[in-house]
Amino acid sequence: MTEWLISIEGTETGHQAALVLALMAALLHAVFGALQKGRHDPWLARGAIDFCYLIMAIPFVFFVVPWPEAHMWPIFAAVWLIHVIYKLLQAWTYTKGAYTVVYPVVRGTGPLFTVFGAYLLFGETFSATQWVGIVVLLAGIFGLAVYNMIFLISERDTLHAALGLAVLTGLFVALYTTYDAYGIRATANPFTFLAWFFMIDGFVMPIIASARWWRMADRPTLGPLMVRGLVGGLVAPLSFGAIMMATRLDKVGEAAVLRETSTVFAAIIGWLFLKETVGPRRIALMALIALGAVIVEMGG
Template sequence: MSDWLVSLEGTEAGHHLALILALIAAFLHAVFGALQKGRFDPWLMRGAIDVNYGLIAAPFAFFVVPWPEPHMWPIFVGAFVIHTGYKLLQAQTYSLGAYTVVYPVVRGMGPLFTVIGAWIVFGEVFSTTQWLGVLVLVTGIFGLAVYNLIFTVVARDTLVPALLMAVATGGLVALYTTYDAYGIRATADPFTFLAWFFMIDGIVMPPIAVRRWLRLEHRPPLCPLLTRGLIGAFLAYASFGSIMLATRLDKVGEAAVLRETSTVFAAVIGWVVLKEAVGPRRLALMALIATGAVIVELGG
């Protein structure tokens, strides 16, 4: 399968597959975010997810995929540091603010800075039409965040800190998207990067979650927590794996922009699953986000 994927790089078929993978990643990332923000404390949920995907990835890293080339080890160290910072900020952001408020801000920071990063690192250039699409998409995302900020009644006292944390988290989203795209392109087999990434990335959060769980007065039962963590692990494989393969097959900037349609899916999930209010204004802003993604794709 690796040889087949590599053969599609830079081709029209690869472009179409990258589009599909980016949209799959968008939906699954929204589900993943709702899972972390849902029933359990975000710190505990992230720890449960990471211990599952780290342990599952380990045998694939050691015995299935080709061994990483020597130059990959510093790249893995960099990815570990960036993703650790991202997850710490993300968990704190979800602890402070409502999902439909902070998630659009986190995701809204990503497209613009990732497109700029892709230009600097990979020499990718967006057309004027595509930049218009980015502007429309980002306007919709931040419009959704502002609307939620004005009308939300949940956790108003922590809203400003939550939004500041969301902005910082979004900056790290852009950083890791560009950096990981560089990483997955630096190895001959893309699944080598993915297997080793997930194994290494699963190290930090489980001990933090265990410590937090031990300190809680009312500790949630471990079995349901770990079961959800297992579901989250497979969501992470599919979501992160899809977007990383998309960045290997085609433009990093386009894949990043399309992934941010996850904000639309997140709003729907927040409404249907988390019972957070969604009205006509939000629906209009969600349509604006989707329109921006379409403009980016058609303008390429």
Template sequence: MTDWIAAIEGTEAGHRAAMLLALTSALAHALFGALQKGRYDPWLMRGAIDLSYGLMALPIALFVFPLPDARLWLVLVGVFVIHAGYKLLMAMAYTRAAYTVVYPVVRGTAPVITVLADGLVFQEHFNATQWAGTALVSLAIFALAAVNLRAATVGRSTLWAALGLAVLTGVFTTFYTVYDAWGIRLADNAFTFLAWFFVVDGLFLFPWIALARWRAMPERPAPGPLMARGLLGGLLGFVSFGAVMLATRLDKVGEAAVLRETSTVFAAAIGWIFLRETVGPVRALLMALIAAGAVLVELGG
């Protein structure tokens, strides 16, 4: 697999593989985000997810791949800091407003900033068609957030704080997308980076925050069902984060980032098909515009 990754980097085959990986990541991320919606405190849910994928990755990192060298350890320290900031901000936003409002704002903020950062860091630039597609994706996602905001009935007193946190979380999404792309390109073996990424990101912060929060609760949720949900989230996390990082190694970071934002379309489709949530003509139109923007980005490239 490592040799195959190296062989197709920067080729047309690599471009097609990156597109499929980014779309797979979008679907997994929509499912991943839905797990943090509703039933459990978002801090507990994130802790269960992180613990699950950290523990699953640990034996693979120790016994399948080599230990990172000194340079890669430094990169992983940065991974920990940036992802910790992202997850803290996301959990804070989720505790202040509805998921359906927060999630689209986060996803809508990231694409334009990520494409700009991609140009500065990697010298990978979009043409006019791709910029039009990126703008369409972001604007349609923000419009979807506005539609959901009008329907929201909870969290009104903390809404502006939640929206500010959501925008800041979107900025951190850019930070980790670009930084992770730099890290996985720097590593000789992409899978060594991924294995140790999940160990470092999973085991050293949120499980401990979640444990402290769980112990302080007057009515503690049963750990068994929580961890079962966390295990599913951990498996989805492997696909969601692993696939998009591989996509950024194979092709342009900005293209992978924009395609991943089709997760909002998948999230709405999941709600409609499985949760019997009403979509309506306005939401359907906005989802179509998000998909059209992603098509423009691909056609323009």
């Protein structure tokens, strides 16, 4: 499997595989976001999820994948720091604003910053047609956020803070997407990077979540919380692993843009499971997001 993946890097087969992986990551990332924003406190949910995928990663780190090369340790340190800041910002954002308002803003700013980061770090460029697709996709994403903000938002008193945090979180989405792409390309075996990433990435949030749980006057039952953590612990490696692998096989910026069709899946999940309203205008905006992604793909 590893040899085959490495052999298709930069080929048409690799491009098609990256497309499938990016869209899979989009669906799973929306599921992951809903798991963190759902019935439990976002900090507790993220702590449970991170603890579960840390435990799952340990046997792969020590018994399955090759040991990282020496030059990977400072890369892992930087990756860890970027993701810790991202997760703190993400949890803080979810405590301030409705899922269907802040999620589109985070996911809309992320690919825009990533496109520029991919140009600076990897020299990637987009065609004029692809830029049209990016504009269409972002118009749909931010249009969805504005619509939700006007008609659906209940946290009016924290709206400005939520939007500011969402933009800042989007910046760190771009930072981790670009730097993770650099990291997964820096090692001979991509699964070495993925296994070590999920082990080291899982250390901080369980500590924060535990401290928060102990301070709560009305502590939630740990059983349902850990079930959510287990589901998230299974979804996370598939979601984040898929997008990281896509950035190794093909263009970082293109994979990042295609992943943001997750906004469409997030709106559907918000409607089905979080009981958030979906009407014809929101459906039209979601169609605009999907159209932008198609244009980006067709223009490549």
